[in-house]
Amino acid sequence: MIKPMPPEISLEALVAGDRAEFARLVDAYSDPIYRLGLRMLGTPQDAEDVLQNTFLNAMIHLPKFEGRSSLLTWLYRIASNEALMLIRKKKPEINLEDVSPSESxxxxxxxxxxxxxxxxxxxxxxxxxxxxxxxxxxxxxxxxxxxxxxxxxxxxxxxxxxxxxxxxxxxxxxxxxxxxxxxxxxxxxxxxxxxxxxxxxx
Amino acid sequence: MTEHTHGNCENLLGSLSEYIDGELNPELCAEIEKHLAGCENCRVVLNTTKRTIDLVQTPTENPAMPTDVRERLFKRLNLDDYLNPK
The missing domain is CATH 1.10.10.10 (Winged helix-like DNA-binding domain superfamily/Winged helix DNA-binding domain)
Known part of the structure; x- marks a missing residue:
């Protein structure tokens, strides 16, 4: 299921701030990030916010990316945080720590x-x-x-x-x-x- | 249906995910398979859980992002000059 890093994307170039390389990264991974946002938030507008904030954050933090996880896992981490933050903002009553789908x-x-x-x-x-x-x-x-x-x-x-x-x-x-x-x-x-x-x- | 204790069904339920993902050791797998052989309800739960996972993974479930969303994303990232080659 999980797509490996396309061979033409160079982590070195990304970390060095290469814009063309970042554009390729966006095209390689924006579909799954958008889909995750859509399924977590339920509306195209919120999914787009998650998508934009994810790649904005990635752009800012890439120079400090240490490669402890794969780049895609790292992007999913940022996207999940963005999605959960937006849910907290929109529905503060929801308990995101809850592991049970129901009371018992x-x-x-x-x-x-x-x-x-x-x-x-x-x-x-x-x-x-x-x-x-x-x-x-x-x-x-x-x-x-x-x-x-x-x-x-x-x-x-x-x-x-x-x-x-x-x-x-x-x-x-x-x-x-x-x-x-x-x-x-x-x-x-x-x-x-x-x-x-x-x-x-x- | 073969006699079995309800406790075994609960044990199986607790390990179901790991069993499906192939993450259990051979001894535990053998124990589960022995239980499954005699418990139709657990077999149904296993089959339908596997099928549920298969269904969410079918490609029809993965629509692509609309092109206008991609355009706005590139603009927001100041990457307008890279919009064309996809």
């Missing part, structure tokens, strides 16, 4: 046991199916969503996700499990009903 662990127990996993992909991702998936991702609490997006959508490793979010790997794993189970439950409600409907109509 009991709610994590699976309730849906319909096996819809063999349904063909085009059926699962038909217009309504895709909307259900997007909606389900959007209903994930922010503290879980950011972990899920970095790990499962953008393809960072557990270690890279932990670095990007300044969390321990254990915390990332806990949040990831909760996010995955939460989404599974949401999708199972929807696809389970569709399956039952199909069986009835057969």
């Amino acid at each position: 662990d009991e709610d994590l127990k699976p309730l849906q046991f319909t096996d819809w996993s063999a349904l063909p992909e085009d059926e699962l991702l038909s217009g309504e199916g895709k909307q259900t998936l997007d909606r389900a991702i959007h209903t994930l609490p922010e503290s879980l969503r950011i972990v899920f997006l970095l790990r499962d959508v953008e393809g960072l490793s557990i270690k890279e996700t932990a670095e990007a979010l300044n969390l321990t790997e254990v915390n990332v794993k806990t949040r990831l499990l909760r996010a995955r189970l939460f989404l599974r439950e949401q999708l199972s409600s929807y696809y389970g009903e569709r399956l039952a409907h199909e069986v009835q109509n057969d």
Whole structure:
């Protein structure tokens, strides 16, 4: 999933302040950064703010980039901070430290046991199916969503996700499990009903 | 369905993510697979969780950024002179 650094981008040139090189960096990575902003904040305007602030910050701090993580992980780290800061500003009531999608662990127990996993992909991702998936991702609490997006959508490793979010790997794993189970439950409600409907109509 | 204790389902649930990601040691994997063989509900949870992850990773889920957004970004970064070559 994760794109390696395009070979034509030189870290040395970036650190030295080469503008053409920075423009290439922007083109290589603005899509995933924009997408992350869109999925965290939910509106194109906020996603654009996250995108612009991420690359502005990157431009300012690149001369001090020490290369302890990959450049992309470093960009995701800046973008995640920007997104979370904007969420804090817009919705101060949200607890971003919260690792549970709901009040109690009991709610994590699976309730849906319909096996819809063999349904063909085009059926699962038909217009309504895709909307259900997007909606389900959007209903994930922010503290879980950011972990899920970095790990499962953008393809960072557990270690890279932990670095990007300044969390321990254990915390990332806990949040990831909760996010995955939460989404599974949401999708199972929807696809389970569709399956039952199909069986009835057969 | 084979007899099994509910505690085993909870153990599996706790390790589900790591099992899917292939991050568990062979002993734990074997233990989980033994449980899965006899527990249909856990098999369903495993299959549907894997499928959920597959679905979010399908390329249709990754729309590109609009061109006007790219233009404004380049302007904000004072990189207007590099707008053309993409």
